[in-house]
Structures are given as structure tokens and as C-alpha cells.
Amino acid sequence: MNNNYELYKVFYWAATTGSLTQAAKALYLTQPSVSHAIKQLEESFGITLFYRNSKGVTLTREGEALYSYIGQSQNFITLAEEKMAALKNLDNGELRIGGSDSLFKHYLLPYLEDFHQKYPGIRLQLNHGTTPEIITFLKEGKIDFGVVRMPIVDPLLDVKESLQLQDCFVAGSNYADLKGTVLSLDRLLQHPVILFSRNSRARMTITELFQSYGLQLKPAIEVGSVDLLIEFARKGLGISYVAREFVTKELDEGSLFEIQLDVPLPPSQVGIMIMRNMPLSVSASKFMELARHTDMR
Amino acid sequence: MNNNYELYKVFYWAATTGSLTQAAKALYLTQPSVSHAIKQLEESFGITLFYRNSKGVTLTREGEALYSYIGQSQNFITLAEEKMAALKNLDNGELRIGGSDSLFKHYLLPYLEDFHQKYPGIRLQLNHGTTPEIITFLKEGKIDFGVVRMPIVDPLLDVKESLQLQDCFVAGSNYADLKGTVLSLDRLLQHPVILFSRNSRARMTITELFQSYGLQLKPAIEVGSVDLLIEFARKGLGISYVAREFVTKELDEGSLFEIQLDVPLPPSQVGIMIMRNMPLSVSASKFMELARHTDMR
DNA sequence: CAGGGGATATAGAACGCATCTATGAACAAT
DNA sequence: ATTGTTCATAGATGCGTTCTATATCCCCTG
Known part of the structure; x- marks a missing residue:
């Protein structure tokens, strides 16, 4: 039983339409092709599947038996193809980031x-x-x-590589006297610094930078979210180290300002x-x- | 989406075995054929179905989705083929005669x-x-x-045409005096005749035969089963008209004997x-x- | 009863496509 | 490094599906 499953599709349509000619139309084939396909299937089983008459075809008892299975099979294939189309058109599925x-x-x-x-x-x-x-x-x-x-x-x-971020130090209005001045790193260290928690990439990078200048960066406050970095700086609790791109709003409205340094801070790639x-x-x-x-x- | 269903078979085996090579073996194909088939399927959907690595293949999320449907479909096809084999080998089904x-x-x-x-x-x-x-x-x-x-x-x-039957007149032991004699049709009519019910083919045939000789055959007894024809004749109630082949046992054991006639009775085809x-x-x-x-x- | 129009079956040809062999490339393991 | 997996790719080949054309059968109609 080394059937080509394609024959089942032909059988299904022939049985469903009750006509080899109709089945051929549905499958964009010619009638002789369908006739031949059915014959192949019948020969492979050694079982006659259809009664042929001048009005079309009807299933034999054995054909009915086959149809009851093949019909189910076809249903699942139809569902499968619909599902695939839906997936491709993104009608469902999920995105996990x-x-x-x-x-x-x-x-x-x-x-x-x-x-x-x-x-x-x-x-x-x-x-x-x-x-x-x-x-x-x-x-x-x-x-x-x-x-x-x-x-x-x-x-x-x-x-x-995706977005390039530029980390910087920002402070709130209570540090207004630093506005316009250019600080060195050690001068910066005289103020309380607010950093992201220890295991973040940004924290590691800036700590290393200070170390390369022989300086030790120890945060006065350590927080676990960018929102808190921003909030604490606005409240005047210290100078936050944060991506400039994340505080554009605050910089624009003036609730935070960027502190100029005499050394360039490395950009950070996302x-x-x-x-x-x-x-x-x-x-x-x-x-x-x-x-x-x-x-x- | 004008897929060849054959591709689903390949997909099914590739997914089931987790290996294109294994699938090829199961399908008696070569590995490149399977590889090509899967690629065709993927291209037709515009969806990647497998992760390929050096140990084999595993389904992507979309592939899993497809497999859940195609697996069902394949199950039904397998059942269908088993059913067909069973029908062919006559493991089930019915015969209505x-x-x-x-x-x-x-x-x-x-x-x-x-x-x-x-x-x-x-x-x-x-x-x-x-x-x-x-x-x-x-x-x-x-x-x-x-x-x-x-x-x-x-x-x-x-x-x-199947069996050829020879109808004949038989009588029981109380008509023993007729044994060995050859009767004419009108002589026969002087005895009570037992016939099958009116609508039987045998009854019609024999009635017509008598008519062709200008005689009218009227049964003394009319029954609805061959068994009663035999039984009544044995009990001596009359002369039964019955297929010789159905009373071989009675003729052999002597409980009935055939009455010889001077005209041939027509054989009857089953x-x-x-x-x-x-x-x-x-x-x-x-x-x-x-x-x-x-x-x- | 002839003829048209529907159905399926058959024959033979042709082309497409699935499959093959041979080879490459990536990876794992020893 | 080497060997043995895996899957991918390229190109050739030949089988088998599909086609066209035609036959046949049956039903229906004028």
C-alpha cells in the first residue's frame, strides 16, 4: 500500500461532489485525470470504490467506509492550512520578548x-x-x-546592533548651580550619585570607566528601575546616570539637566x-x- | 495554497522522527528528496517549520501547530488504509443475499x-x-x-445462470402402486396435487405446461415452503411438485419416489x-x- | 427511433516535477 | 585534526501525472 496521498484528495472531491467531472473542476484537473486517479486508488486497494453511471458516481459500501476516514483526514488538512494562513497573516500566535x-x-x-x-x-x-x-x-x-x-x-x-544610547549624568533643579559648568570625574564624585543596580551592563560600564581614571564610583543610592533613577534625580536626591534618550522629556521641560563632563562617556549599544x-x-x-x-x- | 498532500506525509515523518534522514528511510526516499519536500512546504506557507541543526530537526512553534493538525490527518489515513486492507481480506463487512x-x-x-x-x-x-x-x-x-x-x-x-434444477412429481409410500408405471398428465390429475403458492416461478411454469396440453392443473393443497411440499407428500396427502435436487435424501431413503411421466418436464434454471x-x-x-x-x- | 447532451473510460503523447547521485558545508565528538 | 554525523545544494534523469482526442454508454427529447 504505497499510495500517493494526492489520490485521497481526488477521491474526497469525487465522493463529495458525486461526479468525476465536478471533482476535476474543483481540483483544476481534467476529467480523465480524475478518472485515472480513482482507478489507481481502486486498483491499489483491490476494491471498487464507486458505482459509475451516466449521472455521475456514487460510493460503494467500501467507498463509504473509506470516505468516512478520508473525510476526517481532509477536515484536519483544511484546518491545518487555515491555521498556517492565519499564522502567516498573524491572525494569532504570540510574540515573546x-x-x-x-x-x-x-x-x-x-x-x-x-x-x-x-x-x-x-x-x-x-x-x-x-x-x-x-x-x-x-x-x-x-x-x-x-x-x-x-x-x-x-x-x-x-x-x-540596534539603538545607540548615550548615557549621561543628569540632575534636578537643586543642582542648578552646576548647569553650564564642565565637571571633572572626581568633582562629580563629590556629589551623591544614583546608579542602577549592580548587575546591569550600564552600571558595569561606568564603574570601569571611573576605574580607568583611578577613581572609585560608589553610588549613594542604588535603584532597580530607570523610572526611579529619573524620579530620584528630579527630587534632588542626587545625580543619576541614565541614558539620555530615556530622559528627553525631562530635559526638554527642564525638570532635569545634563551635567557636562570633561571626558567623553562611551556610548552604549542596545x-x-x-x-x-x-x-x-x-x-x-x-x-x-x-x-x-x-x-x- | 495548492499543495501536494504528499508533502504532508513527508512533513509528518520528518516531524515524528525528528530527522530528515530517518524520514527518508521511512518513506523509502533519499535525504535530499525529503529536504527538498520540506523546503517546498515551507515556501508554500511562507513559514519556517523546522529548526535545523547538526543532530536533526525540531519543529518551530509554527511547525508544532501544523503537526497537531497533520498528525490527526495522518492517523485517519492510517485507519483508512487499515480498514481497506481489512475489507479486502474480509475481516469485516457483511454479505446480504x-x-x-x-x-x-x-x-x-x-x-x-x-x-x-x-x-x-x-x-x-x-x-x-x-x-x-x-x-x-x-x-x-x-x-x-x-x-x-x-x-x-x-x-x-x-x-x-447457476444451478439447473429438474422439477418432478414425487409421492410417498401410499402411492407405491404408481411406482414403476409411466403416467400421462391427465392420469396424474386424478390424484391430489400439492403445489407451491401461486406466485412462485415453479408453480407458474408447471401450470403453463399443463395448459399447453389443454389441461388445467388445480392443486389440492397449496403450501408456502418446500419443506411442507416434502412433508405432505411423505405423509401421503398427495403428489408434490418439487425440484428433484431438493429431495435427494428422501428419494435415496425411499420415503419418496419420483413419478415417471410420458412427457418431459422442463428443467428450471436458478x-x-x-x-x-x-x-x-x-x-x-x-x-x-x-x-x-x-x-x- | 434518431440524435443531442450528459456522464465516464481509454489511448497515446508530452512535459513537469519528484527523485536520484554527487557534493558541499556545518557541527559534534573522539 | 579527523571522522562521522547532520542538512543543503546542484544538476541530470526518467517516471508518472496530466493533457488532448476519442470512444462508449445512458438518458432524455422531439
């Missing part, structure tokens, strides 16, 4: 809004965590891609990381595409 | 026993009735074939009738075959 809350809020949010509006059927799942956690999520297949600060070095991952050699899910690649073609801000 | 009780008992019984022993899975359904009823059953599709006395003239039916141009069910054609190849008695 890993990243830090700050990147979600200040970087991905507009894209996410955009995406959700375009494909409301897609469930969005945002997994926040530290960079190592995100990497683990990725390797476990729990997220489609991760958005983290560069650099990332992992042979299993592909990282694509990278999008995916599993190397793993194809993206449809929803993920659609999201990427959308993000690439959208002019942010 | 129409005929008279006498033919069932005296003609078909040995074949039926034989058939049942050979294919115990087949349900036997015997529908008895008069010849016109049998024809109706046949046209309504309620029986696979009918066994009746010839001739049958119906453009929708095909009739194949015919097997089927719907013209309708293929026989598998069980029916197997039965026919068996009956043809079996030497009765």
Missing part, C-alpha cells in the same frame, strides 16, 4: 504599540530580567528574542539577540521588520 | 457454511421473499445479489441476479468466487 523594563518602556514601547495595532491577534508576552536571565530564556526557547545592552559574547547567539541558526517565528520576524522600517521618534 | 428459503436451505447452505468458516468476520444477512420482492431489494441496494428461479427479464439486472453495471461488494464477489470454484455436493 525578553529585556529590561527600561528598554521596554523607553525603546520598544512605540514599536509594540504599532505592532499590536497592526496585528491585534498576537499575544504579547514581555519577560523582563537581567541580561544573563534573558540569555537563558532565549536558550530555553521561552522568548523569541531579547533586547539588551551590548556587548554580548556568546557563540550560540546572534546579536544585531542589541537585539536571537538564537544563532534558529529561524525566527513569524510574529517575531514581522515585528523586526516593522521595527526596522519604522522611524522611531 | 436475497432469495427464497428453499434455495437458501437446499442450494446456498453449503456455500454459506463454507464462506462463514473462511471469513468469520463477515455478517451474513439472508433476506427471503418472492422474486419481485427480491428484485426490489436489489434495486434499493438492500441486498448484494439475489438467487431466484429463471427466467428474469429486467433491463436493470444482470442474471447469471439464476443469480445482480444490478447491471454495479460493482459487487468485496464480500459478495468473494462469495461468488468461492461458489464458482466449489464443487457442490
